[in-house]
Amino acid sequence: MSSPASVANVVCGFDCLGFALSEPCDEMIIRLIEKKTVRIINRDDFNLPTEPKLNVAGASLLSMLQQIEGNFGFEVEITKHIKPGSGIGSSSASAAGAVVAANELLNLRFSKLELVEFAMDGEKVASGERHADNVAPCIFGGFTLVRSVNPLDIIALDFPPMFVTIIHPQIEIKTSEARKMLPSRVSLKDAIRQWSNVGALVSGLQKGDYKLISRSLEDFIVEPVRKSLIPKFERIINESVKAGALGGGISGSGPSIFMLSQTLKTAQEVENVMRDIYSKTAIDFNIYQSEINAEGVKVIQ
Amino acid sequence: MSSPASVANVVCGFDCLGFALSEPCDEMIIRLIEKKTVRIINRDDFNLPTEPKLNVAGASLLSMLQQIEGNFGFEVEITKHIKPGSGIGSSSASAAGAVVAANELLNLRFSKLELVEFAMDGEKVASGERHADNVAPCIFGGFTLVRSVNPLDIIALDFPPMFVTIIHPQIEIKTSEARKMLPSRVSLKDAIRQWSNVGALVSGLQKGDYKLISRSLEDFIVEPVRKSLIPKFERIINESVKAGALGGGISGSGPSIFMLSQTLKTAQEVENVMRDIYSKTAIDFNIYQSEINAEGVKVIQ
Numbered sequence: 001m002s003s004p005a006s007v008a009n010v011v012c013g014f015d016c017l018g019f020a021l022s023e024p025c026d027e028m029i030i031r032l033i034e035k036k037t038v039r040i041i042n043r044d045d046f047n048l049p050t051e052p053k054l055n056v057a058g059a060s061l062l063s064m065l066q067q068i069e070g071n072f073g074f075e076v077e078i079t080k081h082i083k084p085g086s087g088i089g090s091s092s093a094s095a096a097g098a099v100v101a102a103n104e105l106l107n108l109r110f111s112k113l114e115l116v117e118f119a120m121d122g123e124k125v126a127s128g129e130r131h132a133d134n135v136a137p138c139i140f141g142g143f144t145l146v147r148s149v150n151p152l153d154i155i156a157l158d159f160p161p162m163f164v165t166i167i168h169p170q171i172e173i174k175t176s177e178a179r180k181m182l183p184s185r186v187s188l189k190d191a192i193r194q195w196s197n198v199g200a201l202v203s204g205l206q207k208g209d210y211k212l213i214s215r216s217l218e219d220f221i222v223e224p225v226r227k228s229l230i231p232k233f234e235r236i237i238n239e240s241v242k243a244g245a246l247g248g249g250i251s252g253s254g255p256s257i258f259m260l261s262q263t264l265k266t267a268q269e270v271e272n273v274m275r276d277i278y279s280k281t282a283i284d285f286n287i288y289q290s291e292i293n294a295e296g297v298k299v300i301q
Numbered sequence: 302m303s304s305p306a307s308v309a310n311v312v313c314g315f316d317c318l319g320f321a322l323s324e325p326c327d328e329m330i331i332r333l334i335e336k337k338t339v340r341i342i343n344r345d346d347f348n349l350p351t352e353p354k355l356n357v358a359g360a361s362l363l364s365m366l367q368q369i370e371g372n373f374g375f376e377v378e379i380t381k382h383i384k385p386g387s388g389i390g391s392s393s394a395s396a397a398g399a400v401v402a403a404n405e406l407l408n409l410r411f412s413k414l415e416l417v418e419f420a421m422d423g424e425k426v427a428s429g430e431r432h433a434d435n436v437a438p439c440i441f442g443g444f445t446l447v448r449s450v451n452p453l454d455i456i457a458l459d460f461p462p463m464f465v466t467i468i469h470p471q472i473e474i475k476t477s478e479a480r481k482m483l484p485s486r487v488s489l490k491d492a493i494r495q496w497s498n499v500g501a502l503v504s505g506l507q508k509g510d511y512k513l514i515s516r517s518l519e520d521f522i523v524e525p526v527r528k529s530l531i532p533k534f535e536r537i538i539n540e541s542v543k544a545g546a547l548g549g550g551i552s553g554s555g556p557s558i559f560m561l562s563q564t565l566k567t568a569q570e571v572e573n574v575m576r577d578i579y580s581k582t583a584i585d586f587n588i589y590q591s592e593i594n595a596e597g598v599k600v601i602q
Contacts, residue, residue, distance in 0.1 A: 016497040036520040116351060147501040148494070155504050185486040188522070193449070195496035200448040202503040203456050215454060221489070 001028040001104075002298045003097025005082045005091035005288070007164070007258050008133035011217045011249040012197035016146050018089075020137040020293040021164060026093045028057070029077040032148070038062055039075040040067040046080055050092075053125070056091045057098035060122030064099055064110070067118075074102055086168045087252035088288075092134030095122030100139060100297040113152060115139050115214070120149075127175050134252070139148040141296030143205055162210035162292050163267035167236065167274040168256040174231050178253035181225050190220040202297050210246060216245025230255050232277050239277065243269040302329040302405075303599045304398025306383045306589070307390035308465070308559050309434035312518045312550040313498035317447050320392075321438040321594040322465060327394045329358070331402040337374050339363055344380040349395075354426070357392045358399035365400055365411070366418075375403050387469045388553040389589075393435030396423030401440060401598040414453060416440050421450075428476050432499025435553070442597030443505055461509035461592050463547070464568035468537065468575040470558040471585040474530050479554035482526050483543030491521040500507040511547060511563050518561070531556050533578050540578065544570045 002025040010017035035037065038052035038061045052058030061074050076098055082090040099115045110118075119135035132152065136144040139194075140156045147153040197216045204212030227233040230250065240259040241247060244266040248259035257274075261267040271287050278285045303326045311318035329599040334340060339353035353359030354537045362375050376398055383391040400416045400423075411419075420436035433453065437445040441457045498517045505513030528534040531551065541560040542548060545567040549560035558575075562568040572588050579586045 013496070013500065015493045016500060145497065145500045145504060146345065147497045147517065153501070155501055155513065156503055182489060184489060186489050186492055188483060188485055188487050191487055191495065191522070192316045192494040195313070195315075195499040196446065196448045198500040199314065199317060199446045199503040200454070200456055200494040202500040203446060203458055203507065206504065206507045207459075212456065216448065221492070264404075 001030060001097050001101040002026070002300060003028060003093040003100070004138060004142065004293050004296065006092055006134045006137045007166075007251045008089065009222065009250065009252055011219045011223070011247065012194050012201060013145070014222045015133060017143070017198070017201070018133045018137040018146075019143040019159075021088065021142055021166075021288070021290040023295040024081045024288060026082055027079040028101055030098070030105065031075045032105055033073050033075045034071070035073050036065060036071050037073040038065070039073070041075065041077045043077055044081075046084055048080070048084070048220050053076045056122040056126050057094040058122075059125045060095040060098050060119045061102055063118040063121035064102055068242075071292070074105075076101070079155060079296045083168070085172060087173070087250070087254045087256040088166060088168065089134035089138065090251065091123060091126035092119070092138050092181050095119035096135045096138030097297050098122070103298070104283050104299050112139050113154060116154060117152060118250055137297050139203045142292060142294045145202065157202060159205040159292060160210065163264050164258055164290045164292060165240070165245075165261065165267045165270040165274065166251060166256050166258045166288045166290070167278060168286045169231065169278065170286075171231070171255050175253050178229065179224055182222065183225065186294040193218075193220050213260070214246040217249070219249055223249055226250055226254065230257060231281060233257060235277050236237045236274055239273045240270045243273050245270050302331060302398050302600060303327070304394040304401070304403040305439060305594050305597065307393055307435045308467075308552045309390065310523065310551065310553055311518045312524070312548065313495050313502060314446070315520065315523045316434060318444070318499070318502070319434045319438040319447075320444040320460070321442055321597050322389065322467075322589070322591040324537050324591045325382045325589060327383055327398055329398045329402055330378040331399065331406065332376045333406055334374050335372070336375045337366060337372050339374055340376040341367070342376065342378045344378055345505045347381055347385055349381070349385070357423040357427050358395040360426045361396040361399050361420045362403055363405055363421040364422035369407075375406075377402070384469070386473060386600060388474070388551070388555045388557040388570045389437065389467060389469065390435035390553065392427035393420070393439050396420035397436045398598050399423070402573040402600070405600050413440050414455060417455060418453060424468030439597050443593060443595045446503065453597060456508050458503060459594060461511065464562045464563065464565050465559055465591045465593060466541070466546070466568045466571040466575065467552060467557050467559045467591070468579060469587045469589070470532065470579065471587075472532070472556050474555045476554050479527060479530065483523065484526065488521050494519075495523050497598040514561070515547040518550070520550055524550055527551055527555065531558060532582060532584060534558060536578050537575055540574045541571045544574050
């Protein structure tokens with residue numbers, strides 16, 4: 001089982017738009033066991049909890065087990081490659097990978113929407129909140145819009161081929177801190193500009209209109225308050241766009257920054273731009289390059 | 302020239318989403334004249350100003366004439382059927398009809414986007430504001446999204462066949478009053494719910510997914526404060542939806558209420574619902590039924 005990283009809070013689409021990446025991915029092996037419980041085996045160095053209800057994958061599977069009669073459970077071996085706290089959906093990869101894998105063993109008894117519900121219970125362990133912004137694209141693949149959480153309503157959007165370049169500066173941003181920065185109220189004028197862009201972005205994605213996608217990648221609400229958390233944020237954005245990127249912004253609640261490009265070549269130039277800018281700082285960083293992952297979590301027998 | 306009524310502020314798409322109706326329409330006849338001016342001849346009983354700069358069609362044409370060299374102008378005979386103040390784009394029909402007609406005489410020298418700019422100068426005469434919410438669908442046809450006014454960016458959306466039922470209660474709502482009711486700030490939570498719905502509505506329109514369209518027709522921001530202006534508003538909405546309508550809301554800034562339906566049959570049942578409810582009040586009303594007008598302003602030679 002290969003479970004991908006993902007980008008949530010896609011610029012104007014704060015708290016609703018996300019997409020899955022082809023890389024990096026976590027690896028997972030899952031087995032049925034003869035006891036109604038979940039056993040977690042970590043095969044990496046992140047020291048994540050193995051107590052199932054404190055582990056994102058574990059809590060997701062416990063939530064699934066509650067909906068099943070029968071005296072069996074799951075054992076999961078997890079090798080994480082997506083660093084926790086990077087802002088590219090590390091916890092979601094664990095949650096989504098676990099429930100998709102378990103559902104394979106159960107002959108696909110649950111719908112994708114039900115799997116998202118289970119994985120949201122896992123997300124709650126990581127962030128204190130049942131949110132679907134990352135698990136939705138992991139489970140549905142591609143670009144998703146979470147129209148509503150309660151009742152859960154997820155829309156898989158059409159989208160044209162796009163390439164993603166992501167820089168992960170090795171600094172820590174606590175999700176709780178990033179959340180505290182959000183204003184509780186916003187001006188109606190900014191809100192209108194934001195939802196006009198969300199509508200335009202969805203239209204651009206569905207039509208495959210790259211210019212429209214590019215014009216719509218504006219955020220008047222969240223980026224202005226959060227960008228100060230990420231060193232060189234504006235330079236990365238401006239110089240990436242100069243290099244041909246369609247646009248981009250903060251991935252999740254940061255610190256990663258993602259940029260979308262129409263071609264692989266541009267995405268590579270964006271990588272050079274990012275590398276140049278961050279090499280001159282004292283901050284360590286990783287850069288990822290990826291297509292948008294239309295498939296989501298992938299089962300490998 | 303036949304210039305249609307239109308619906309702006311489509312539920313969650315306040316200030317950005319609108320569509321053109323097949324009926325009612327204004328009629329217009331336009332001729333070139335040998336003087337750089339605009340002459341307005343009203344062929345109806347609405348007593349609209351004939352001074353061109355005070356007349357919506359006149360001001361739109363004056364704006365166009367400013368971009369043209371040459372010593373000629375336009376004479377327009379207008380027979381309005383769309384009652385001013387009804388909330389279904391009466392002024393926009395005048396503005397859009399005039400500039401599309403004039404552009405025909407000029408062998409289509411201006412783009413649709415330029416025509417919208419001229420028509421917005423006409424709209425300013427009626428409402429004090431250069432807005433494109435109604436003139437955009439009149440000129441582009443169908444469903445449009447105004448992503449931005451400055452610079453002007455209009456997106457023609459795909460949409461599936463839909464039928465519209467509109468009730469126009471004969472009460473007056475001053476646009477300025479309706480505008481004063483708008484909060485200057487809104488909660489971020491409501492704004493997020495609103496833009497999630499805008500994205501979902503655009504997706505539903507483009508995919509032709511009626512159920513998704515129906516689920517997305519929710520307005521958490523404007524309808525809650527303005528609905529009190531329109532008697533029986535909630536009953537109309539609730540009973541129309543019970544009768545099978547996809548959803549609907551306030552047309553423009555009211556007092557008209559529009560409901561969207563998938564079939565003509567449902568739209569007719571919605572008409573019966575509206576008639577039943579308003580017949581029991583002391584308020585006069587008109588009801589219109591129409592398809593969404595994919596063509597917009599129509600040239601009749």
